[in-house]
Amino acid sequence: MPREQIRKTYKLYVGGSFPRSESGRSYPVTDASGRFVANAAQASRKDVRDAVVAARAGFTRWSSATAYNRGQVLYRVAEVMEGRRDQFVAEVASGEGLARRQAGALVDESIDRWVWYAGWTDKLAQVHGAANPVAGPFFNFSVPEPTGVVGVVAPTRSSLLGLVSVLAPVLATGCSAVVLASETLPVPAITLSEVLATSDVPAGAANVLTGSTAELAPWLASHADVNAIDLTGVEDPALATELERAAAETLTRVRRHDPGEDLAAEPGLSRLLGVLEVKTVWHPVGT
Amino acid sequence: MALFEYSPAPESRSVVDIAESYGLFIGGEFVEPTDGRRFTTISPSSEEVLSEVAEAGQLDIDAAVQAARSAYSRTWSRMSGRERGKYLFRIARIIAERSRELAVLETLDNGKPIRETRDVDIPLVAAHFFYHAGWADKLGYVGLGPNPRPHGVAAQIIPWNFPLLMLAWKVAPALAAGNTVVLKPAETTPLTALAFAEICQQADLPAGVVNIVTGGGETGRLLVESSDVDKIAFTGSTEVGRLIARSVAGRPTRATLELGGKAANIIFDDAPIDQAIEGIVRGVFFNQGHVCCAGTRLLVQESIEAEVVDALKRRLATLRLGDPMDKNTDIGAINSAVQLARIREMSDVGEAEGATRWSAACTLPDRGFWFPPTVFTDVAQTHRIAREEIFGPVLSVLTFRTPEEALAKANNTPYGLSAGVWTEKGSRILWMAQHLRAGVVWANTFNHFDPSSPFGGYKESGYGREGGRHGLAAYLVADETTEVAR
Numbered sequence: 001m002p003r004e005q006i007r008k009t010y011k012l013y014v015g016g017s018f019p020r021s022e023s024g025r026s027y028p029v030t031d032a033s034g035r036f037v038a039n040a041a042q043a044s045r046k047d048v049r050d051a052v053v054a055a056r057a058g059f060t061r062w063s064s065a066t067a068y069n070r071g072q073v074l075y076r077v078a079e080v081m082e083g084r085r086d087q088f089v090a091e092v093a094s095g096e097g098l099a100r101r102q103a104g105a106l107v108d109e110s111i112d113r114w115v116w117y118a119g120w121t122d123k124l125a126q127v128h129g130a131a132n133p134v135a136g137p138f139f140n141f142s143v144p145e146p147t148g149v150v151g152v153v154a155p156t157r158s159s160l161l162g163l164v165s166v167l168a169p170v171l172a173t174g175c176s177a178v179v180l181a182s183e184t185l186p187v188p189a190i191t192l193s194e195v196l197a198t199s200d201v202p203a204g205a206a207n208v209l210t211g212s213t214a215e216l217a218p219w220l221a222s223h224a225d226v227n228a229i230d231l232t233g234v235e236d237p238a239l240a241t242e243l244e245r246a247a248a249e250t251l252t253r254v255r256r257h258d259p260g261e262d263l264a265a266e267p268g269l270s271r272l273l274g275v276l277e278v279k280t281v282w283h284p285v286g287t
Numbered sequence: 288m289a290l291f292e293y294s295p296a297p298e299s300r301s302v303v304d305i306a307e308s309y310g311l312f313i314g315g316e317f318v319e320p321t322d323g324r325r326f327t328t329i330s331p332s333s334e335e336v337l338s339e340v341a342e343a344g345q346l347d348i349d350a351a352v353q354a355a356r357s358a359y360s361r362t363w364s365r366m367s368g369r370e371r372g373k374y375l376f377r378i379a380r381i382i383a384e385r386s387r388e389l390a391v392l393e394t395l396d397n398g399k400p401i402r403e404t405r406d407v408d409i410p411l412v413a414a415h416f417f418y419h420a421g422w423a424d425k426l427g428y429v430g431l432g433p434n435p436r437p438h439g440v441a442a443q444i445i446p447w448n449f450p451l452l453m454l455a456w457k458v459a460p461a462l463a464a465g466n467t468v469v470l471k472p473a474e475t476t477p478l479t480a481l482a483f484a485e486i487c488q489q490a491d492l493p494a495g496v497v498n499i500v501t502g503g504g505e506t507g508r509l510l511v512e513s514s515d516v517d518k519i520a521f522t523g524s525t526e527v528g529r530l531i532a533r534s535v536a537g538r539p540t541r542a543t544l545e546l547g548g549k550a551a552n553i554i555f556d557d558a559p560i561d562q563a564i565e566g567i568v569r570g571v572f573f574n575q576g577h578v579c580c581a582g583t584r585l586l587v588q589e590s591i592e593a594e595v596v597d598a599l600k601r602r603l604a605t606l607r608l609g610d611p612m613d614k615n616t617d618i619g620a621i622n623s624a625v626q627l628a629r630i631r632e633m634s635d636v637g638e639a640e641g642a643t644r645w646s647a648a649c650t651l652p653d654r655g656f657w658f659p660p661t662v663f664t665d666v667a668q669t670h671r672i673a674r675e676e677i678f679g680p681v682l683s684v685l686t687f688r689t690p691e692e693a694l695a696k697a698n699n700t701p702y703g704l705s706a707g708v709w710t711e712k713g714s715r716i717l718w719m720a721q722h723l724r725a726g727v728v729w730a731n732t733f734n735h736f737d738p739s740s741p742f743g744g745y746k747e748s749g750y751g752r753e754g755g756r757h758g759l760a761a762y763l764v765a766d767e768t769t770e771v772a773r
Binding site: 127128130132133134135136138140142147224227237240241242244245247248249250251253254268269270277278279280281282283284 | 432532546727730731740741743747
């Protein structure tokens with residue numbers, strides 16, 4: 001007699017745990033051909049707030065880790081992903097409607113992207129920092145620092161590579177993240193949460209919510225304890241404008257959706273620089 | 288306490304020649320405002336009317352932006368960085384040559400002491416142009432790829448606290464990066480910006496590369512909302528910063544905002560007290576406290592509070608308040624009646640909320656806008672004077688016991704522009720500097736500025752940096768498939 005499969009109930013990833021939505025809601029997720037895959041948790045405003053609280057606590061832990069340690073942890077994420085490569089390939093192929101070989105290439109690129117960003121953690125301050133030759137008897141230097149809690153609206157269609165491309169740079173800088181996963185293709189994000197939970201990423205450094213972007217993003221954008229928001233996954237100009245206006249109330253830094261951005265290409269520094277602050281320190285020189 | 292008497296040492300105002308009225312500087316020429324509206328600018332130390340300036344309206348803003356656009360596409364964006372740099376060097380030299388005149392003009396229009404305009408503002412203005420001139424042909428080294436490009440037309444709005452210096456912070460990097468600009472000086476301090484327009488003519492800067500439109504908040508709004516500006520750079524209040532951030536939503540325009548602050552100046556018990564007192568004075572009474580990065584919250588370790596407050600009061604009693612044109616003057620006039628009213632209101636609130644007020648016993652002149660150096664003790668973190676920006680010579684004193692408590696109190700603000708730390712212990716300086724959430728940290732010093740040193744805030748103090756490689760980057764678009772987030 002054939003064995004019945006154990007069906008998975010998908011949940012959120014907040015503060016290192018996997019809670020259901022406090023609202024108790026869920027929504028059906030289908031594959032590319034419209035077949036039911038699973039129910040995913042449908043996060044609420046309260047879940048957004050809980051996630052921001054968790055991210056603030058996670059920021060303290062994650063940003064105080066050494067850059068070397070953060071690099072090791074991000075590399076560990078790549079290692080754990082590699083171990084679950086087949087699962088990611090199956091999920092990306094099913095959700096995005098790709099052949100296994102195509103999906104495999106996207107998963108490989110996603111894993112390599114973590115490695116790329118892992119290598120950046122302890123080089124950013126050298127590349128983006130400065131010793132400033134001020135005209136006076138002072139030692140003056142500038143260092144990049146993580147801006148804090150970053151809200152990330154993940155790309156809608158690139159369910160894994162797109163997601164990694166927006167999340168990895170945020171974590172590489174030492175920021176913590178609250179990610180709104182692709183509404184229609186959330187499964188790779190949920191699996192990535194399980195990877196993060198087992199990769200020494202501190203609880204709260206990365207939080208992943210599934211649900212309606214149009215419902216959740218305004219709460220994230222207007223939250224006073226969110227320092228920056230990445231609207232890469234917001235393709236609707238009217239919603240993007242509304243979110244940017246909400247962010248303006250507390251001068252939250254905004255990264256806009258750029259239709260020309262090729263997430264498959266080697267990223268460059270812009271996603272790292274966008275969530276960094278530059279701090280300049282002066283001290284007198286004398287005997 | 289007896290003071291040495293000083294004889295008056297007034298700087299001569301004969302070095303400046305202020306016209307009775309000024310037009311708008313658009314397309315390389317002074318033109319009359321379309322609807323003929325004008326307003327006066329006064330000397331805040333005497334309330335004497337200095338001149339009448341134009342109030343730019345919609346048509347004037349359109350003309351200025353059009354002039355900047357045309358200069359961008361026809362001239363400035365086609366010119367090599369090397370040639371652009373020569374113009375900036377030339378401007379730097381002219382500013383240095385005319386520095387005495389500019390210092391006097393600034394003091395007359397702003398009310399700040401001639402000692403500050405002469406020794407701080409104007410030398411830094413020349414230095415900013417000199418520094419950025421050298422960048423113009425080296426943009427590939429900024430860190431944005433080999434061929435970063437300018438935004439195009441930059442709309443720039445500056446405050447009244449360091450009028451010409453804020454102009455330099457805005458115009459020098461914008462031009463070095465290859466942008467053209469439309470700049471609006473503050474309503475109460477337009478004169479040095481108009482003198483700068485003459486300097487642009489004197490330097491033969493191509494017409495339209497720099498346009499200067501005078502006016503108040505409404506003029507600023509029109510400029511911000513102009514659909515043909517590619518970049519907005521603003522220094523001013525957090526309140527207006529929010530409006531600008533809202534205004535650019537949904538537009539391709541990028542903004543950098545340098546906004547308010549409520550900086551902590553933290554004095555540990557092992558600090559060099561005499562130097563710290565000088566630092567406190569420099570931190571909050573420099574420029575009458577009209578400084579966004581002013582160290583307005585003094586956090587002093589509990590064990591030395593009495594000693595520090597006593598020494599501070601003794602020192603404040605020796606400050607000379609009065610004629611800004613006198614070379615001995617330490618504290619000049621408050622910039623405007625509006626600002627004076629705000630400072631008075633907030634000081635009254637401080638008393639009403641239970642803090643203890645002390646003001647230096649100085650005679651205030653009969654005419655003009657004046658406020659004595661004032662210190663509040665018994666201040667709680669919840670008091671408005673400990674939370675809100677006052678932008679005047681008013682200090683709030685709070686205490687702490689441990690470095691962790693100092694840090695928590697210092698960071699307990701929506702702002703994050705600057706902070707000060709005073710201690711002889713090196714590891715503690717670095718620990719504090721690392722954990723303070725502020726864009727500029729002065730350790731065992733305060734309120735120093737340099738064109739090579741990035742300046743700008745965390746959190747609600749705005750975004751973007753001005754000065755140094757990082758400040759220049761704000762006027763460039765990265766040479767990548769994607770742009771750097773603003």
